[in-house]
Amino acid sequence: MSKAVKEIVSEIKETMNLRGGLKQVYFVACGGSKAAIFPGLYLLQSEAKSFGATTYTSNEFVHAAPKELDEQCIAVICSLKATPETVEAVKTANKAGAITIAMTGSMDTGMAKVGQYVVTYSNGDDQVYSNSNQANALRIGFELLHQIEGWENYQKAMDAYRYIDDIVMEGKKNCLAEAKEWAAKEKNEPVFYVLASGPNYGVAYSMCCCHFMEMQWKHAVCLHTGEYFHGPFETTDQNLSMILIMSEGRTRALDERCLRFLNTYAKNFIVIDFKKINKGRIDTAVAEFFNPVVLIPIERYYVAQMAEIRDHSMDERRYMWKVEY
Incomplete structure (x- = not known):
């Protein structure tokens, strides 16, 4: 069963507090999914004061994983149908001790089966854009800023979704x-x-x-x-x-x-x-x-x-x- 982004981030924050705090957020994907998670990356690179954010294409993340990747990191990893290299990227982050959030099209994908947390998003011909992959990458970023740093524009961001x-x-x-x-x-x-x-x-x-x-x-x-x-x-x-x-x-x-x-x-x-x-x-x-x-x-x-x-x-x-x- 998937949880709301707010609840996911709340649990992650508690875990990170026990591990010494959040250090880095990795946004990992390929193709259209990489474009879709870019809003979350841009948001955190712009606004976060106490932790960093960066991005990798899935297969490079698997073959050249950064040494910094550890239990004080979050990996937000996205693929609609769970491309093989993106499933491997989730496994790579899990093995390094990071907390993984698998963003994917349904709870039935390979990513949903290996991600520690799963966020499903609207897709297809009748897509709800306020619940798209782009919108959810932002939601994760907004919740991290709000819950970890008390970001002053959180409510304005939430209001924007309507x-x-x-x-x-x-x-x-x-x-x-x-x-x-x-x-x-x-x-x-x-x-x-x-x-x-x-x-x-x-x-x-x-x-x-x-x-x-x-x-x-x-x-x-x-x-x-x-x-x-x-x-x-x-x-x-x-x-x-x-x-x-x-x-x-x-x-x-x-x-x-x-x-x-x-x-x-x-x-x-x-x-x-x-x-x-x-x-x-x-x-x-x-x-x-x-x-x-x-x-x-x-x-x-x-x-x-x-x-x-x-x-x-x-x-x-x-x-x-x-x-x-």
């Missing part, structure tokens, strides 16, 4: 015409650049690696808007297809700098802006952390319009689940 589903559904409705127009225009483009910063870097990763490359077999490049000006911007021209994902929060200045450059030197780009989609509903004190919870389903919606026009299903694969790899 807006998520409406914001996503409204965002899809409002962007549909633009998304269809973009998809029709760009359907034959060979390569896409996706730019983002701060909380949305995982969104850009998701759009590139999962939605363009995996689901549409399109080349895509994920770029940080702060790093764009340190080499990659030399490839910018009037034809290159680009998507700028703009954040609401502390790193928005990086995105705005990028937008100014694109307005001057580029032509073939679109902007997906959380601030315009949010419309002030999520409090500014915590809105930054909810960017990806809203924007991953929104950017996927754009690519889904391209899939429809190209008659290339988002579920079609050449290699995944079909060959040995």
